[in-house]
Amino acid sequence: MPEHIVHILPEQVASQIAAGEVVERPASAVKELIENSLDAGARSVSVEILGGGSALIAVGDDGSGMTRADAILSLRRHATSKIRSAADLSAIRTLGFRGEALASIASVSHLRMQTRRAADEHGVEVAAEAGNIEDTRTCAMAAGTRIEVRQLFFNTPARLKFLKTLATEQGAIAEAFQRIALANHRIAFRLTADGRTIFDLPRANSVLERFRQVLGPRIASRMLAFDLDRPGVRAQGLAATSQESFATGRMIFTFVNGRSVRDRVLIRAIEQAYQTLIPRGRHPAALLFVNMRHEDVDVNVHPMKTEVRFRNGGAVFDVVYHAIRDRLADQTENASVATSVDTSAAASDALAPSTDDAAMGLITTASMGEDARAGQSANAPGDSVPNPRADAPLRLVPD
Known part of the structure; x- marks a missing residue:
């Protein structure tokens, strides 16, 4: 019998386990990346997916961006800009507070991040594979951040095997996108799937x-x-x-x-x-x-x-x-x-301190049915409020 049966997991294995907790499907990655954009003060967020999110997830924003050092550090486990001490956990004021979502996503994908602060002359591009940084370079870009996640779960075939149909994964992404858009009406959002625009939502007044x-x-x-x-x-x-x-x-x-x-x-x-x-x-x-x-x-x-x-x-x-x-x-x-x-x-x-759980269903373009489709013809000619594409390749598939 071996003398030691308890051992420390390799960093790569530990990262993939953490990824399983935070990123169970492409929709989870989309949610985490959009929330990071909102925490960065973005006023406009665009999301592009291919192959139900397995082939590509790209999230771009016009938020605050990062320096070269912060961009590199953000891909390490437990790195965060939102928590300084254990006391901060008792009053979370940001959306993406865990600080390991980006590292978790990177550990199970080919990830490329481009980011630039408004005060910087150039942006920085960081490429990582399976969590390991492969390359860093300067790049030309507008202020903000764009993250591309390709071949999600390429190194965890068991996770990849348990993904559902392309339509189901697209629907889950659309549902996650909708929830965030509903909660942030002052932000412009755009979702494109396989080259087709699903949602194009300008900033709303209410x-x-x-x-x-x-x-x-x-x-x-x-x-x-x-x-x-x-x-x-x-x-x-x-x-x-x-x-x-x-x-x-x-x-x-x-x-x-x-x-x-x-x-x-x-x-x-x-x-x-x-x-x-x-x-x-x-x-x-x-x-x-x-x-x-x-x-x-x-x-x-x-x-x-x-x-x-x-x-x-x-x-x-x-x-x-x-x-x-x-x-x-x-x-x-x-x-x-x-x-x-x-x-x-x-x-x-x-709410001054001195003063005296919900099943979120899958709402996709198809499941909205006649209501959303009717909306496209019901808008007045001068109405600037667009509606989801009724011909979008989404349908409701029970999980």
Whole structure:
């Protein structure tokens, strides 16, 4: 029997294990890269995919960019610009806080990053394969960052084998893209799949306008604005009238401090607000933004940051339930008043400390069906709000 049975894993193996926690499919990589762009202050984000994201994921932005040293360091495990000490974990204020997503993605792909700060004369290009930096050079580019991820999971064939069909992976990417776009209406987004434009979303003036851009004017015209602000918790957003219901919960979107999450407390509060108002077995449409003190919610409970834990779940449930239920009691107000919903994570900072979980379904172009397709013909000639391409190669495929 060997003297030692416990040993330290090689760095490459450890990186691939970490990648499995953070990047389970191409959509996970897309989400992480877009969130990094938003944290960098981007006002415009473009996403390009080929082969369902397995062949290529390219995310470009006009954010702050990085220096040569930071660009190289960003590909190392546990490198981050967003956390300095353990105390920071109790009040996360950024989206991509883990600090290892980029390194994890690089460890299972061929990655090329180009980045430039506005103050720098030239940009820097870093090429890496399986997490190892192969080349660095200067490059000409506009301020911002562009990251290309090619042949995702090329060195982990078992992970590659478990990817689903191209249509399913494209649909998952579109769904992740939609959630982020809905939560950031002041940012312009573009998604292209295999050379075809799926979404082209200019900056919107309101949450309702962005909702219309993404999901079409028919359902948008049936949404009611709600807003309830109580000490420590604010619930605001859009909820469908009781005349609208759906066979599944795919039209329910929930966000906490600007982060898309899956939380049973939130989904139960929304569903119960519609109890007795829609037929049993049917589900509402809702876009919910919960803003609260960062220290009152733990977002570090899941590797992909899609789950949260509330310090006082009962209070959160109560605010969400009454915000929607009370709004449904009077459905006569025109939905066009929904222009002041603040979806930014910074809104939670306004909740002074001294004052007294959600199944996100797969929403793709095809699953939007007649609503989104009708939106393309329903827009007035002067309407600058585009809608998803109805002929995009996306369809809903159950996972």
